[in-house]
Amino acid sequence: MSLTLQLILTVSSILFAIGLLAALSRRHAIFILIGIEIMLAAANLNFVAFWRFSPEPRDPTGIMFAIFAIAIAAAEAAVGLALVIAIYRHYRTTDVDRLNQLKG
Amino acid sequence: MTNWIENYLWVIPAMPLLVSLMILGLARKRRAPAAILAIIGQVAALVLAVAALITTLHAPGFRAFHNFTWLTFGDQALRLGWLLDPLTASMLVMITFVGLWIFVFSTGYMAEDRNFSRFFAYLSFFSAAMLGVVISNSLLLLFISWELVGLASYLLIGFWIERPSAAAAAKKAFVTTRIGDLAFFLGILWLYGSSGSLLLYDNGNGCLDKTTLVTLGSAVTSIALLIFCGAIGKSGQFPLHVWLPDAMEGPTPVSALIHAATMVAAGVFLVARMYPLFSYHAVSGVTPALTAVVWIGVITALMAALIAIAQFDIKRILAYSTVSQLGLMMVSLGVGGVVAGMIHLLAHGFFKALLFLGAGSLIHACHHEQDIRKMRGLRRAMPITFLTYSVGMLSLSGVPLLFSGAWTKEAILDATAHWPESSLPHYLMLFGVVLTAFYMTRQVIYVFFGKRAGAAEHAHENRANMTVPLIVLAVCTIGLSAILTPAWPWLNDYLAGKTPHWDSSELFQPLLLVSLALVAGGIGAGVLIYRGATDVDPLQRSQPTLFAFLANRMWLDEFYGWTVIGLARAASRISDWMDRHVWDGLVRLVGGLGQLMGLVSRQMDERGINAGVDEGVVGARGFAGLMSRRHSGQVQSYLGAIAVGMVALLIVYVWLA
Numbered sequence: 119m120s121l122t123l124q125l126i127l128t129v130s131s132i133l134f135a136i137g138l139l140a141a142l143s144r145r146h147a148i149f150i151l152i153g154i155e156i157m158l159a160a161a162n163l164n165f166v167a168f169w170r171f172s173p174e175p176r177d178p179t180g181i182m183f184a185i186f187a188i189a190i191a192a193a194e195a196a197v198g199l200a201l202v203i204a205i206y207r208h209y210r211t212t213d214v215d216r217l218n219q220l221k222g
Numbered sequence: 223m224t225n226w227i228e229n230y231l232w233v234i235p236a237m238p239l240l241v242s243l244m245i246l247g248l249a250r251k252r253r254a255p256a257a258i259l260a261i262i263g264q265v266a267a268l269v270l271a272v273a274a275l276i277t278t279l280h281a282p283g284f285r286a287f288h289n290f291t292w293l294t295f296g297d298q299a300l301r302l303g304w305l306l307d308p309l310t311a312s313m314l315v316m317i318t319f320v321g322l323w324i325f326v327f328s329t330g331y332m333a334e335d336r337n338f339s340r341f342f343a344y345l346s347f348f349s350a351a352m353l354g355v356v357i358s359n360s361l362l363l364l365f366i367s368w369e370l371v372g373l374a375s376y377l378l379i380g381f382w383i384e385r386p387s388a389a390a391a392a393k394k395a396f397v398t399t400r401i402g403d404l405a406f407f408l409g410i411l412w413l414y415g416s417s418g419s420l421l422l423y424d425n426g427n428g429c430l431d432k433t434t435l436v437t438l439g440s441a442v443t444s445i446a447l448l449i450f451c452g453a454i455g456k457s458g459q460f461p462l463h464v465w466l467p468d469a470m471e472g473p474t475p476v477s478a479l480i481h482a483a484t485m486v487a488a489g490v491f492l493v494a495r496m497y498p499l500f501s502y503h504a505v506s507g508v509t510p511a512l513t514a515v516v517w518i519g520v521i522t523a524l525m526a527a528l529i530a531i532a533q534f535d536i537k538r539i540l541a542y543s544t545v546s547q548l549g550l551m552m553v554s555l556g557v558g559g560v561v562a563g564m565i566h567l568l569a570h571g572f573f574k575a576l577l578f579l580g581a582g583s584l585i586h587a588c589h590h591e592q593d594i595r596k597m598r599g600l601r602r603a604m605p606i607t608f609l610t611y612s613v614g615m616l617s618l619s620g621v622p623l624l625f626s627g628a629w630t631k632e633a634i635l636d637a638t639a640h641w642p643e644s645s646l647p648h649y650l651m652l653f654g655v656v657l658t659a660f661y662m663t664r665q666v667i668y669v670f671f672g673k674r675a676g677a678a679e680h681a682h683e684n685r686a687n688m689t690v691p692l693i694v695l696a697v698c699t700i701g702l703s704a705i706l707t708p709a710w711p712w713l714n715d716y717l718a719g720k721t722p723h724w725d726s727s728e729l730f731q732p733l734l735l736v737s738l739a740l741v742a743g744g745i746g747a748g749v750l751i752y753r754g755a756t757d758v759d760p761l762q763r764s765q766p767t768l769f770a771f772l773a774n775r776m777w778l779d780e781f782y783g784w785t786v787i788g789l790a791r792a793a794s795r796i797s798d799w800m801d802r803h804v805w806d807g808l809v810r811l812v813g814g815l816g817q818l819m820g821l822v823s824r825q826m827d828e829r830g831i832n833a834g835v836d837e838g839v840v841g842a843r844g845f846a847g848l849m850s851r852r853h854s855g856q857v858q859s860y861l862g863a864i865a866v867g868m869v870a871l872l873i874v875y876v877w878l879a
Contacts, residue, residue: 142861142865214857217856218854222852
């Protein structure tokens with residue numbers, strides 16, 4: 119099996135799906151964050167794939183994009199963690215099923 | 223001098239008017255100034271009137287007029303003006319002179335009255351209005367003054383406002399004359415419409431000038447009759463005579479001034495003034511309008527004289543006497559004796575005022591007793607009044623030679639004798655002479671002869687301010703005969719526009735003997751029947767039904783009450799019913815409709831619109847509740863929804879590509 123664009127895209131979509139599944143079905147807040155990170159990674163993989171199989175792979179555009187995305191993902195994970203800690207400090211739980219004060 | 227008085231003739235009525243306003247404004251509480259002002263005003267008017275008279279003596283048939291424009295509308299104009307001719311001048315002098323002495327008399331008669339100043343203000347106002355009537359050259363100005371005279375009469379008859387009978391009499395006078403005035407006004411309108419001018423003399427364009435009379439054509443008779451209706455009302459002719467006797471409710475000076483000398487003379491004056499209109503197209507001096515005048519005058523004269531025989535109130539006898547004499551004057555004017563009628567008017571003004579003032583003197587002395595059966599034997603207690611009253615009575619009865627009334631009555635009888643239409647008026651007026659002498663004798667005997675009793679016990683002669691006017695008027699009554707005799711008919715010729723001349727052979731006419739016989743007969747009959755009369759009238763004893771018929775004024779007032787007034791009352795009751803039930807009902811119906819609509823509107827609003835809105839709101843709330851309950855607050859389900867939506871978009875994107 120040769121390395122084609124379709125193969126890498128398939129992998130990245132499966133990765134995305136796994137991340138989505140994690141985000142949607144876990145009760146613990148941290149696990150949802152992990153799911154979001156996985157989705158981000160999948161998106162990054164998409165970027166790299168399209169860069170690798172582009173006509174001019176010598177431009178560092180794709181790599182730059184991916185590195186930025188990783189940096190932002192890291193910042194966003196930090197913020198998410200801070201949010202979870204703040205929520206925990208207030209509600210004494212990390213079970214998102216119990217955080218339903220926005221219920222109408 | 224000539225031009226001055228002609229141009230300023232309007233000052234003559236203006237002065238009493240000004241005085242009247244001054245008294246009303248300034249001198250309400252002060253008696254002496256009010257009386258003095260009024261008398262000064264009257265004297266000033268008299269002086270100017272004499273000046274006007276002198277002016278008219280310049281040439282026989284003098285006539286000067288002065289017209290001016292009052293209102294203009296478009297290219298038409300309403301013009302007024304005043305006129306100076308012998309008729310005007312003689313009336314001016316008579317009114318101001320007699321009026322002056324009545325004013326002087328009033329200072330004594332009304333001395334105990336609380337409203338002394340108001341009386342003089344009204345008297346001056348009346349004087350002004352009456353003078354306005356005689357000087358006007360325009361029918362419009364005449365009508366205005368005519369109405370003002372009526373107003374003054376109303377104010378003066380009802381002067382004692384606390385008396386309901388006086389108020390009723392004033393109202394009756396005003397309404398009755400109004401009926402006549404309505405017809406008068408219609409006549410004026412018709413005349414204006416046909417001829418385009420209301421001025422009497424206007425260098426050929428006035429109503430009474432020949433050229434304008436021609437354009438009127440056959441309407442002349444109708445217009446003349448309508449104008450005569452005004453005279454019927456004002457001069458108390460049949461059928462509108464009913465107000466005059468009731469007008470005796472006013473103070474006696476008022477009766478003297480208004481209802482003897484001046485206001486009632488206005489009707490006669492009007493006919494004399496409008497004589498060219500009345501006599502247009504006369505066939506030997508006879509026209510339909512003039513014939514009507516004659517017959518109404520005859521009926522009035524006889525009817526009033528008959529009624530006067532049976533009256534017991536001294537003023538009512540004189541009132542009916544006035545009505546009768548006015549009828550006689552109308553007869554004279556109708557048969558063509560315009561001059562005769564006018565001189566009788568002038569002489570009548572003097573002796574009737576004298577008689578009324580004499581009656582006032584008697585009433586004042588007997589403490590306001592007016593029944594002649596209760597005032598007896600006063601001739602020694604009040605000699606001046608007795609003498610002057612007798613002069614007036616003899617003049618009215620027509621005793622010849624010394625008394626002016628006789629000469630003027632002669633002239634009238636002479637005129638009636640030559641009427642081509644019929645000689646009935648002549649004989650009826652001769653009968654009237656007998657009646658006049660009879661009732662006056664009756665009155666004099668009752669009042670001055672017999673034994674004193676009752677109210678007359680303590681009567682004594684009044685003071686100078688009441689006796690002097692009597693003396694002056696008595697002297698004038700006798701003095702006027704000097705210029706009235708057929709030997710030197712100065713006044714007759716002056717009024718007719720002829721040059722007077724002296725002719726002593728004219729003094730004794732055959733008619734003179736006839737009237738002398740009739741007067742003697744009347745007086746003799748009166749003396750015979752009433753000599754030694756007591757409280758019961760001898761005539762009443764012998765002819766009770768006839769006497770009752772006459773004493774009740776021939777039941778005419780009652781007849782009017784059943785017919786005309788009854789009709790008016792019925793009409794007013796019907797109108798009231800209509801107003802209360804029909805119109806009021808309609809208004810209430812409309813109001814009810816409005817209320818109904820309000821009710822319906824409210825129900826619609828509450829049940830329809832409000833309910834609808836409420837339902838809408840409930841629905842929106844329900845839906846909103848529904849929607850808000852969809853929010854679970856679970857973050858993961860929101861995320862799941864986003865994921866599903868993203869997938870859907872992806873599928874759509876792929877399909878579209």
